[in-house]
Amino acid sequence: MSMIRLELSNRDYNTIAEALLESALDWEHAADELGRLHQFCVRTEDPAYETKLARLDREQCCHRRLARRRRAVLERLQKQKEAESC
Structure with a gap:
C-alpha cells in the first residue's frame, strides 16, 4: 500500500485530529453501550436472547x-x- 502525504496547516491538522478522536470515542462509547446491553441480556437468561447475544458480540467487535x-x-x-516539524 502506498503512502499519501498531505501538506496540512496547523488548523487543518487540529480539525482532522479532533474529528478522528471524536469518532473513535463515539465508536468506543457505542461498543460500551452494546456491552451493557449484552450484560442485561445475559442476566435475563432467556433463550430467545441467544441470537441477539451473538449479534451484539459481532457489533461490539466491529465498533x-x-x-x-x-x-x-x-x-x-x-x-x-x-516528522515535518523536525
Missing part, C-alpha cells in the same frame, strides 16, 4: 475495530506532523 482504526489513523497523522 471496537472502527475505533482502533480511527486511533491508528490519528497516530499516523501525529507521527507525520512530528
Whole structure:
C-alpha cells in the first residue's frame, strides 16, 4: 500500500485530529453501550436472547475495530506532523 502525504496547516491538522478522536470515542462509547446491553441480556437468561447475544458480540467487535482504526489513523497523522516539524 502506498503512502499519501498531505501538506496540512496547523488548523487543518487540529480539525482532522479532533474529528478522528471524536469518532473513535463515539465508536468506543457505542461498543460500551452494546456491552451493557449484552450484560442485561445475559442476566435475563432467556433463550430467545441467544441470537441477539451473538449479534451484539459481532457489533461490539466491529465498533471496537472502527475505533482502533480511527486511533491508528490519528497516530499516523501525529507521527507525520512530528516528522515535518523536525
